[in-house]
Amino acid sequence: MRFENQEESQNVDDRRGGGGGAPSGGGPGFGGFQLPMGRGGMGIGGLLIMLVVAWFAGINPLQLLSGNAQLPQANASQQQRRGGSAPVQESAVEGARAVFVKKVLATTETCWRDLFPKAFGKAYQDPVLVLFRDQVNSACGEAGASVGPFYCPGDKQVYIDLSFFDVMERQLGAKGDFAQAYVVAHEVGHHVQNLLGTNRKVQAMQRLGEREYNRASVKLELQADYYAGVWAHYVDKNLRGDKTKERVTIEPGDFEEAINAAQQIGDDTLQRKSTGTVVPEKFTHGTSAQRMKWFRLGFETGDPTAHDPFVEEK
Numbered sequence: 001m002r003f004e005n006q007e008e009s010q011n012v013d014d015r016r017g018g019g020g021g022a023p024s025g026g027g028p029g030f031g032g033f034q035l036p037m038g039r040g041g042m043g044i045g046g047l048l049i050m051l052v053v054a055w056f057a058g059i060n061p062l063q064l065l066s067g068n069a070q071l072p073q074a075n076a077s078q079q080q081r082r083g084g085s086a087p088v089q090e091s092a093v094e095g096a097r098a099v100f101v102k103k104v105l106a107t108t109e110t111c112w113r114d115l116f117p118k119a120f121g122k123a124y125q126d127p128v129l130v131l132f133r134d135q136v137n138s139a140c141g142e143a144g145a146s147v148g149p150f151y152c153p154g155d156k157q158v159y160i161d162l163s164f165f166d167v168m169e170r171q172l173g174a175k176g177d178f179a180q181a182y183v184v185a186h187e188v189g190h191h192v193q194n195l196l197g198t199n200r201k202v203q204a205m206q207r208l209g210e211r212e213y214n215r216a217s218v219k220l221e222l223q224a225d226y227y228a229g230v231w232a233h234y235v236d237k238n239l240r241g242d243k244t245k246e247r248v249t250i251e252p253g254d255f256e257e258a259i260n261a262a263q264q265i266g267d268d269t270l271q272r273k274s275t276g277t278v279v280p281e282k283f284t285h286g287t288s289a290q291r292m293k294w295f296r297l298g299f300e301t302g303d304p305t306a307h308d309p310f311v312e313e314k
Contacts (some may be wrong), residue, residue, distance in 0.1 A: 229298020
């Protein structure tokens with residue numbers, strides 16, 4: 001993915017200069033996932049694998065997406081400030097990644113400002129992207145980097161620790177800048193769902209029992225993958241060449257990078273890598289085949305209403 005004249009989004013809250021270490025260990029981690037932080041824990045390679053599993057498969061996403069969880073609130077200054085409380089010290093790689101995700105976010109804004117009113121009859125509200133290191137406070141509570149990128153409906157913000165992209169590439173083989181863009185677009189897809197009230201409907205399904213609730217959470221994730229595919233289609237068809245001042249090029253191999261990422265982060269693939277067995281009852285995000293299918297459908301149609309996993313996925 002190559003940017004030429006694409007401007008960076010201004011809806012960014014950079015908290016990387018605010019300090020703060022990893023949360024102290026002992027209790028369950030954010031969303032009920034716990035990393036072994038004590039003495040004698042696993043090596044860094046295993047820890048990183050578990051970090052990714054925590055985001056892609058181990059955490060029930062409805063813990064984050066419900067918007068109703070009674071969790072500690074971030075203070076107002078932390079939620080509202082832009083640009084961080086201190087100058088950001090960053091490597092060249094991290095700096096380039098920060099610019100990249102800001103530009104990706106800007107393309108999602110252009111995409112959904114256009115498509116959302118046409119598809120759903122209402123104006124689109126941009127989310128805010130929060131860049132952080134190690135831990136962060138959100139309206140969904142305090143989260144460590146171990147939860148990976150997440151969307152919090154309580155403050156309509158997407159949270160990303162950029163070091164997560166190292167984990168994707170080195171530990172899972174989900175390489176490429178378009179795979180990283182897919183992650184951002186997927187989280188923005190959850191914002192689209194929040195604006196539509198889809199996540200609240202799924203949250204209400206808790207009363208039907210754990211099995212039905214997990215099945216609904218899988219469909220919620222597949223729909224976010226579908227919306228990410230819709231975004232990719234829009235970028236490819238509308239933001240390239242001389243059609244707009246923002247010149248964005250989806251290069252040969254980019255689509256394959258996103259499909260490979262979807263394959264590598266399927267519940268079945270991650271479970272097999274981490275435990276050697278596959279437990280469908282524990283799926284929260286969908287199989288590799290499902291995730292590839294729904295991203296591909298979104299990319300092929302470019303229409304956010306053309307397909308619906310809540311209707312079509314059995």
